[in-house]
Amino acid sequence: MPFLIAAVACIGLLCLLDLILTLGVIKRLREHTELLATRPSGGAPMYPAVGEEVGEFSTATVEGRRLSRADLDDETLVGFFSPECQPCKEKLPGFVEFARSLSGGRERVLAVIVSAGDDPGPFLAALSPVARVVVEEPGGALSGAFMVGAYPALLRVTKDGGGRLIVTSNRVALDEPVAAK
Known part of the structure; x- marks a missing residue:
């Protein structure tokens, strides 16, 4: 008991x-x-909506080539990464492999490294062989034109019938197979 x-x-x-x-x-x-x-409410969006037009921009790649909205061809893969971002570090190898498998080579891939001070070197070394690379400060020309406020951001853009550059996908699945070169 x-x-x-x-x-x-x-x-x-x-x-x-x-x-x-x-x-x-x-x-x-x-x-x-x-x-x-x-x-x-009504804060800035973190990613552009599908169908959204990409704004005007003018910048230079790390190789010194001028780059503007007119230089992006149809079906361009665009990736925004930040060295301060752990998910960016995890997605980087998949993005590089995905970009390598795309037809059209480097001219169809744009990689933007957004750095507030951390060394972009490892990202630069990984992305340079497969993409045109731009390094910019937070809120730079490309981040503003593409309306990207969170990283990593993986987008596809293309020109519509009227010649406007629009976002066709704001969530690129890196694990889906792509047609080989």
Whole structure:
């Protein structure tokens, strides 16, 4: 009988602890809901929408070649990476392999390294053989023209019937097979 009383008392204490923890979680969820509700809406998008037109830009590649919106051919793969970003480091090898398998070579691939101070060297070394590479500060010409605010961003762009450069995909799956060169 004393074991039964002790077991019931332990189960009661365990249930009380569970109730206290659950009430704490509920309180915290309410606080987060209020914070999210007071957050200003209408912030800048993180990626351009499919069908969105790419803005005008003028920049130079790391090789010194001038690059503008008119220089992007049909079906161009565009990747935005940042050395400060762990997911960028994880996606980089897949992007390089995917870009290598595309028809059209380097002229059909644009890689943008957005760096606020970290050394872009490892990214530059990996991307240069397969893409035209631009290194820029956050909020640079290409980030603004493509409306990219989060990294990595993998896009496909092409010219529509009217000659406008538009985004055809804002989520490129690097693991899907591509026609070989």
